[in-house]
Amino acid sequence: MAQPKDFGFGEDEKMVRDSARKFIGEHGSIEKLRKLVGGDPDPEKSPESLYDAPAWEQIVELGWTALAIPEEAGGVGMNMATVAALAEVVGGHAFPSPLIASLLTTLVVREASGENRNELLGEIAEGKRVALAVTGNEGAWDIDSATIEVAASGGSVVLSGFSRYVQDGGKAELFLVAGRSAAGLGLYAVPADAKGLKVTLDQIVDRTRDQATLELDGVELPASAVIAAPADGTQVLEKALPALLTVVAADMVGASEWQLQTTTEYAKTREQFNHPLGFFQAVKHPIVNMMLEIDKAKSLVYAAASAIDNKPENAERFARMAKAQASDTAAFCSDRSVQLHGGIGFTWECDVHFFFKRNKHNQFLFGDGAYQRSKLMKILAG
């Protein structure tokens, strides 16, 4: 199948993106962000999961939680370019919300073929807050690194162990948990209130999301909780991986573009030595370099999205590239956005730190630039 020249981003896709720009522009404005998560800055305080619950309800009504769900499972079945565009808008506002976690989970579940898949997708579409719990004790980036052990017990399954670095786990009503049995990795739907499940919020640097550690102490689940059967889990996760990488990369592209625009604006208005900062090439040229890096990352994100939809054999290659470039872009843009703001950029009151921390977080999620390049080389050179 030939890839569409426009990455599949046509009029319909643009409409969704533009409505996201409008909605999140309003409900995720910088003033609201400051108010929501900028409150008590004390770095020793207990972690919280903060998001705008009424806005989330509206998001569900807008249908964004059904966006990535195929039509046959009751969703809207928009393409991956739309999902990427949505993530880019979320990142561009560092918008705290269950949306990214919902999309990531959806992108995994939709690759499963178990009989319970459609029901779960239906619940997600209707706004159930879900999160992906696939990372094992050591925070390894390989997608099959889960360390939770699964035992069969009559008709039910019993899960025990830890799942770490669960993104926005503090918001979730249900977790999609990867667990390991002799037959291999399976995927299981675990309600947040399941008996034996303990959800602990990590104290993290990034305030625009939360992160949780799950401890499962003999959590017993009915057979209906099996989303991917043991032995199918690895394949499902591997198939979904390019989409996961693409969503996180898109988030970084959005946040990096915010950093570019905000730093440019500051360079136009702030004067030192009788010139606006942007007059000085030590300011202007790094800002231009931010733009050059962002554009490559953005183009690779949509190339990956398009490959996922239209040329799956290229999906991992493009998604690794997108995440590699976006991770390095996010690191670079974060670095320069603080430095070029000078003293004010080092303060809590200046908004650059929200995006700085979100980007640094995403840089490492599912693997940083160097990791992605090492995986890419396995594809390119074996």
Next chain:
Amino acid sequence: MAQPKDFGFGEDEKMVRDSARKFIGEHGSIEKLRKLVGGDPDPEKSPESLYDAPAWEQIVELGWTALAIPEEAGGVGMNMATVAALAEVVGGHAFPSPLIASLLTTLVVREASGENRNELLGEIAEGKRVALAVTGNEGAWDIDSATIEVAASGGSVVLSGFSRYVQDGGKAELFLVAGRSAAGLGLYAVPADAKGLKVTLDQIVDRTRDQATLELDGVELPASAVIAAPADGTQVLEKALPALLTVVAADMVGASEWQLQTTTEYAKTREQFNHPLGFFQAVKHPIVNMMLEIDKAKSLVYAAASAIDNKPENAERFARMAKAQASDTAAFCSDRSVQLHGGIGFTWECDVHFFFKRNKHNQFLFGDGAYQRSKLMKILAG
């Protein structure tokens, strides 16, 4: 033994360095360099080895070829800081001469303990032009990579095979050749006119030196040619390696400083947009970065020199650091020296290309930055 705070670079050492600055400043002036090696620029022409033979004779008279030779072997026995300083001056003029090859060979021979060592050192002191032939067919950087095979034949030895990347081999009257037998690596003095030896000049980018490939087709040598017995060779080479790295790093420091000063001078005098180039931070800041890189490299060179003399257990660590930093410094300074000179920097008539090419060559000699760092980490972390 405590390392001297001044790296061992006191008044005597300074005197030698200052006399080198004076002599090479005169005999290796940029005008002379241009005349000597800047002639016919045709990149397809046959390689030549070009140097100022009368200047070389004076260098021998000045005693520089005896400098690194211990007193007990009839040399001057100056310390490694002096050798490094001399190499820095040579690099600072991209001075084509047998001197660096002579120093490198000396630094190896002086670590040998065979009975013929002193005689060879005496010949080197008196001006015999020598070169080091220790690199095998594949140009590997590990110092024991020689691939020449050595067979015993009565009282003599017979050498066969190739030695590649022999620095300034076109100038040499005698080669110190590493050869492999069942007992291990040995070092052998092979006269340039030995029967069965074929010396071919490589066609190389750098015009300020030459490089040769030796083909030994059953070269038969008397027992007196053995400088390090089989099995001793590896240890001798490993012991000498820090000094070899330090000399090449010092050469790059000198050349990079030339690039810094020349580019700075151009930035002060060349005007564009009604300002000298140096007014623009896109020019000024990269030049400052050249300086920052050079200073680290230079300090590490003298730290390595000092360790070689006074704390051998640290010698490899510091020498790896010096070569790593100097290699990256040389690459960066070369890059910026051409770019910041603009159009004129891209021409043959502008002298920057001599230093650019010399530095690029030395960057890879005995291993580039990444290679040195990988070896350094074996010391630091195992």
Next chain:
Amino acid sequence: MSQAAKKDTPEQAEYRAYCRKWIEENRPEEPDFRLPLQAIEVMDEGVKEYLQTWQKKAYDGGLIGVDYPTEYGGGGKSGMQTIANQELAAGDVPYFINVIGLGMCAPTIFHHASEELKRRFIPQILSGEMIWCQGFSEPGAGSDLASCNTSVVKKGDKWIVNGHKVWTSLAHYAGWMIALVRTSNHDKYKGLSFFVLPVQDTKGVTIRPLIKITGETGFNEVIFEDLEVPDSYRLDDVGKGWTVAMTTLTHERGAGTLVGPNTGMSARGATRTQRLLELAKKCRRNGKPAIDDPFIRDRIALVAVWEEGLAQNQRRAKVPGLTDDPMRIPLQGKVSFTELAQLAATVALEIEGQASSLYIADPMAPDSGTWPLTFLNSYGNTIAAGTSEVQRNILGERVLGMAKSK
């Protein structure tokens, strides 16, 4: 059917089919020499003639100058050159030698010259019968083009030209030059005018090859000593030289109104990434295959990501929904592609290690020693036609709207 072809109007489809057939039938025979990478590197009379013959054939076939009016030797089919270009690229044919003439001189003449000059010069440029060059840079006017100092002084009804142009590609084959010159010292910009000047075997004109750091020639300096030219060689008004030069530069950056034929780098061949992968497979680094070295792997992957990023940039630039500013990606092209090429050559030397010392005439040099050559030549591209530093000023000022740095 290609993606581009899908959107063709019937007229475009017809012309496209014509081009494709013409190329099939008229493809030049494979030369028995290696073509230089770019037209401006051609130094050999035989190569020049081969390429000139090919250009004339393509011109006669109606594939060059399609957008120009017929009275100037063009095809008179506005908007059609793009079609021809796509088919020429797809057809994997050689480039055209008159690269400066087609890309810069013809559009400038079209927009600013007298009717007489247009009729006289545009056809010979399009056909390639006359090779043209461009005289902007001077020893004292590099990045700062407007400090141009070649003096043109009125003497009766003639103009007397004195000055020194440098980096003049193809001047060694050129008959004519478009030149930015100074007619007054009173104002930096308004003191500039624009002429076409004869340069071949002309009294008062000396052309000398400049030698690059590679040792190759490939561009020239052109010295004018009391060259006399008539007023009819002037383009636009006296004092309007800077305006005319902007037209030239806009077309050089590929952002002009007249689409030139495909004359730049040949689109053929492997990507840089593929070439580096091949190189790393055959080279050994410290005695082991370079492709197994983790440092080298990371570096090649970096090139791969960058190269694909730029390729996808070109794709995205055509999707309005994903490009909020239409000039943002096109204006990045020069700095991005030239710096990518430089990085790729840098990585190639890292792969070769010690063998990167070997130059093009050494039989042991990997890839015939072309990587050190490519590396050295890459600086020509990060410097010429607006240094990377000037490009970053342009991007910071025109795209992002920051204050001018000069």
Next chain:
Amino acid sequence: MSQAAKKDTPEQAEYRAYCRKWIEENRPEEPDFRLPLQAIEVMDEGVKEYLQTWQKKAYDGGLIGVDYPTEYGGGGKSGMQTIANQELAAGDVPYFINVIGLGMCAPTIFHHASEELKRRFIPQILSGEMIWCQGFSEPGAGSDLASCNTSVVKKGDKWIVNGHKVWTSLAHYAGWMIALVRTSNHDKYKGLSFFVLPVQDTKGVTIRPLIKITGETGFNEVIFEDLEVPDSYRLDDVGKGWTVAMTTLTHERGAGTLVGPNTGMSARGATRTQRLLELAKKCRRNGKPAIDDPFIRDRIALVAVWEEGLAQNQRRAKVPGLTDDPMRIPLQGKVSFTELAQLAATVALEIEGQASSLYIADPMAPDSGTWPLTFLNSYGNTIAAGTSEVQRNILGERVLGMAKSK
């Protein structure tokens, strides 16, 4: 015997022996709290008192202010502070809290204040009984200090101060501030004057903590609203403020005539390289020991080379034969060390991978989450006291002699 000690004069040797003995006998007991890395980070009253007590003790012992004349509470032994500093560093004792006072205020007062102010203020600074701060930066005057706009207007025989100082380290404990202010708008530089200003519990002075991107406090803004001060608080003449400020900055850069006591970063502890090696041994990257990851190995080695290069720079700076320009290395210190610290923290996050998301209160965070904190704080150092950009201007202009960029 240390290298430095070898060259002592008899008088210096005697004083050195005294210092060493004094430190042995008076070393403060280990605190039961963690000392912040730098004095300016002290936010806790108990920590402050511990350090203030220690400074007073060392002052009474004759180890602080040794170079100052006795009439200002100094030791009257010119050139001896260096000896005390070497022994304090070797003795691994805590830093002194009055870091701004000792490093900047006392030398400035010594060189520019009236006899009365010198007698009044220098002793209390040296003893640490009164903590001092420095008021240079303002919201509109960051890198461009001379655009300072805090207005000081003559009213009768008083001066009225109005303005807004920012990034004022230790203002929350300080009794006095040295302040660069504006007494005239007619000239950017000649309109500046220099005062000492009372800031503690003073009518017309508001001190508010500023919060850093880390979430911690640690510096302040100081707002002046109609603060009245006598003319005797002025240093040097009206209009000479910039000259006085240059004295302050020269001492801040460690290049002044008066050697301050060792008050900066503590010399104790492991190198950054060692800390990264330890971190990489205990962290896992993608499930494997980070220390085995080739990318991480290359990055740590890079830090090791850089760190050792700077350490050896300090050694070489003292060898005249190997430093053709004596200011070249000292003036690099600020940008080199702050950027090294930033790189090291960057590499630490790369080693930690996913775990770098964990902050200081997370029990699972490697090294108690200090690396993300260190990384964030590293920007304070590449920005404050002359951004890295300003430092590069200084180096390009003062060391290399290029044209001023501003």
